[in-house]
Amino acid sequence: xxxxxxxxxIRQLLAPLCRNAPGAFNLTxxxxxxxxxxxxxxxxxxDAVVAGVHFxxxxxxxxIARKALRVNLSDLAAKGAKPLGFLMALALxxxxxxxxxxxxxxxxxxDVDAFACPLMGGDTVATPGPLMVSITAFGEVKTGHMTRxxxxxxxxxxxxxxxxxxxxxxxxxxxxxxAALAADHRAYLLDRYRIPQPRLALGQALAGRDSxxxxxxxxxxxxxxxxxxxxxxxxxIEVAKLPLSEAAKSVLAKxxxxxxxxxxxxxDYELAFGVPPTNLASTLALGRAAGIGVTPIGSFEAGSGxxxxxxxxxxxxxxxxxxxxx
Amino acid sequence: xxxxxxxxxIRQLLAPLCRNAPGAFNLTxxxxxxxxxxxxxxxxxxDAVVAGVHFxxxxxxxxIARKALRVNLSDLAAKGAKPLGFLMALALxxxxxxxxxxxxxxxxxxDVDAFACPLMGGDTVATPGPLMVSITAFGEVKTGHMTRxxxxxxxxxxxxxxxxxxxxxxxxxxxxxxAALAADHRAYLLDRYRIPQPRLALGQALAGRDSxxxxxxxxxxxxxxxxxxxxxxxxxIEVAKLPLSEAAKSVLAKxxxxxxxxxxxxxDYELAFGVPPTNLASTLALGRAAGIGVTPIGSFEAGSGxxxxxxxxxxxxxxxxxxxxx
Numbered sequence: 001x002x003x004x005x006x007x008x009x010i011r012q013l014l015a016p017l018c019r020n021a022p023g024a025f026n027l028t029x030x031x032x033x034x035x036x037x038x039x040x041x042x043x044x045x046x047d048a049v050v051a052g053v054h055f056x057x058x059x060x061x062x063x064i065a066r067k068a069l070r071v072n073l074s075d076l077a078a079k080g081a082k083p084l085g086f087l088m089a090l091a092l093x094x095x096x097x098x099x100x101x102x103x104x105x106x107x108x109x110x111d112v113d114a115f116a117c118p119l120m121g122g123d124t125v126a127t128p129g130p131l132m133v134s135i136t137a138f139g140e141v142k143t144g145h146m147t148r149x150x151x152x153x154x155x156x157x158x159x160x161x162x163x164x165x166x167x168x169x170x171x172x173x174x175x176x177x178x179a180a181l182a183a184d185h186r187a188y189l190l191d192r193y194r195i196p197q198p199r200l201a202l203g204q205a206l207a208g209r210d211s212x213x214x215x216x217x218x219x220x221x222x223x224x225x226x227x228x229x230x231x232x233x234x235x236x237i238e239v240a241k242l243p244l245s246e247a248a249k250s251v252l253a254k255x256x257x258x259x260x261x262x263x264x265x266x267x268d269y270e271l272a273f274g275v276p277p278t279n280l281a282s283t284l285a286l287g288r289a290a291g292i293g294v295t296p297i298g299s300f301e302a303g304s305g306x307x308x309x310x311x312x313x314x315x316x317x318x319x320x321x322x323x324x325x326x
Numbered sequence: 327x328x329x330x331x332x333x334x335x336i337r338q339l340l341a342p343l344c345r346n347a348p349g350a351f352n353l354t355x356x357x358x359x360x361x362x363x364x365x366x367x368x369x370x371x372x373d374a375v376v377a378g379v380h381f382x383x384x385x386x387x388x389x390i391a392r393k394a395l396r397v398n399l400s401d402l403a404a405k406g407a408k409p410l411g412f413l414m415a416l417a418l419x420x421x422x423x424x425x426x427x428x429x430x431x432x433x434x435x436x437d438v439d440a441f442a443c444p445l446m447g448g449d450t451v452a453t454p455g456p457l458m459v460s461i462t463a464f465g466e467v468k469t470g471h472m473t474r475x476x477x478x479x480x481x482x483x484x485x486x487x488x489x490x491x492x493x494x495x496x497x498x499x500x501x502x503x504x505a506a507l508a509a510d511h512r513a514y515l516l517d518r519y520r521i522p523q524p525r526l527a528l529g530q531a532l533a534g535r536d537s538x539x540x541x542x543x544x545x546x547x548x549x550x551x552x553x554x555x556x557x558x559x560x561x562x563i564e565v566a567k568l569p570l571s572e573a574a575k576s577v578l579a580k581x582x583x584x585x586x587x588x589x590x591x592x593x594d595y596e597l598a599f600g601v602p603p604t605n606l607a608s609t610l611a612l613g614r615a616a617g618i619g620v621t622p623i624g625s626f627e628a629g630s631g632x633x634x635x636x637x638x639x640x641x642x643x644x645x646x647x648x649x650x651x652x
Contacts, residue, residue, distance in 0.1 A: 126376070
């Protein structure tokens with residue numbers, strides 16, 4: 001690896017990211033210790049990102065680090081967990097230099113503080129292949145209160161947080177599409193692609209209530225399908241109800257076919273969840289309290305699979321490549 | 327990836343490795359839950375292995391899986407923790423086929439059972455680079471009882487478990503060295519390189535006693551040096567006291583220069599630890615009870631760094647490439 005060497009990289013750049021968390025031992029031991037608060041259990045999740053697959057190899061190092069952490073925090077958010085810390089396995093190609101490592105650690109440190117989520121340990125290895133960051137994040141929930149995918153019931157209202165489709169359109173922008181789009185809209189969509197916003201406050205507010213939840217990483221339709229599969233029910237998404245950003249609306253005004261990307265594209269890291277209709281008003285209030293919009297976009301129903309209805313109530317078929325009327 | 331596809335790989339081959347552990351949710355959710363037993367805390371460690379760096383790309387898939395898990399279990403052993411489960415991030419190149427995946431999962435399942443350590447969750451990603459397996463293992467210890475690297479004191483006896491140097495010599499054998507070595511010795515050394523034996527029973531017996539411990543992965547001298555650094559002391563290793571296997575003795579009889587590999591080579595995954603002299607007899611008894619030899623090979627002393635003494639008490643300098651009299 002770089003001139004800094006593995007031990008100095010850990011000592012100088014990574015150990016400060018422990019922020020003196022007691023169980024991290026300043027990265028000087030073989031393992032970390034973690035203990036959930038009284039009455040709580042630990043929630044653990046792992047997500048790996050690979051250069052050229054999940055991000056562009058020349059993306060800013062700080063953004064790569066922050067996205068790698070945030071996709072895990074988004075899983076914790078969906079499960080209703082409060083972040084406690086994380087472990088990181090880092091596979092570094094030989095072309096990575098000290099400047100890159102410093103910027104990576106600086107970006108990571110920014111989000112360690114933003115989410116009060118210290119680095120607790122890790123492993124750094126050399127690879128002849130692309131850069132890979134594998135983060136295992138830990139959170140805690142009251143015992144038995146983790147929000148499951150499997151708890152949706154027919155009749156539940158399907159809701160999403162924030163706006164949908166921005167990240168997929170942002171990836172398109174990064175690839176040079178929608179050239180006529182205004183600069184501020186381009187910047188907004190790119191930002192939404194590059195830096196997910198884990199909806200921790202909302203997710204934690206949903207924990208322990210009747211709800212089923214996940215975060216949207218594979219795409220709205222696919223992920224609602226995952227809730228359906230685990231809950232043994234079906235769902236209806238009404239396209240006309242989708243919460244869209246001004247930037248996404250601007251794309252769709254000129255490129256209506258981009259609705260397929262909104263419905264099928266991934267990486268939004270918003271929450272998709274079902275709640276009983278009687279809880280809808282209180283759920284919208286939880287969103288307001290958490291500072292994030294919550295929008296009902298359909299419902300769960302008996303059966304299986306996800307039906308998508310256009311503004312006229314006509315079913316359409318969606319894939320990440322496009323959609324057609326059935 | 328392979329014809330099986332990511333979702334079927336998880337459902338058909340990985341989900342059974344949960345062995346119905348309650349918090350694993352059969353790999354159908356975004357995260358796992360874990361709770362240490364009453365009075366215990368969680369111990370978490372991550373180690374990643376990369377094809378072409380940590381194992382040979384054409385190694386048997388089952389052995390790759392088992393080694394990836396065992397190097398983590400070895401960390402838990404060194405820290406005195408009882409295994410609870412693990413998360414696995416797997417980066418798969420496109421040439422991996424279904425047969426490979428089946429053999430990988432079969433090997434992993436064998437050790438899931440051998441160590442009562444279920445798969446709790448994971449992430450499977452595609453990579454244009456080499457295969458990489460990153461495992462995060464969880465164990466538990468009585469709160470505050472994790473065995474640290476930093477607890478050695480001047481006067482403590484330096485001990486190791488098992489025999490030292492076998493793995494490094496086994497790697498040499500894999501590379502075609504020591505051609506005159508008897509077939510059973512070759513097989514023994516190769517096996518020691520390919521399949522670490524985490525010393526869980528001994529490590530757990532040491533937890534909560536006065537001791538400092540780690541597992542030998544970087545090499546005996548380097549790892550004893552890590553204990554010294556964290557404990558702010560020095561150490562002496564007496565070469566004549568090193569526990570050697572019959573196979574290693576056979577190598578050394580014809581290739582005495584291989585002692586540098588014994589002292590400097592890695593991957594033994596034996597425990598190296600310091601105990602007060604007054605505890606030595608009881609520590610040897612713990613080894614007998616755990617079914618693994620424990621051998622005193624030197625001591626910790628005031629100062630810093632590791633001194634290595636040959637059979638005549640003369641200091642020698644060691645590196646992974648060789649050793650010389652100072």
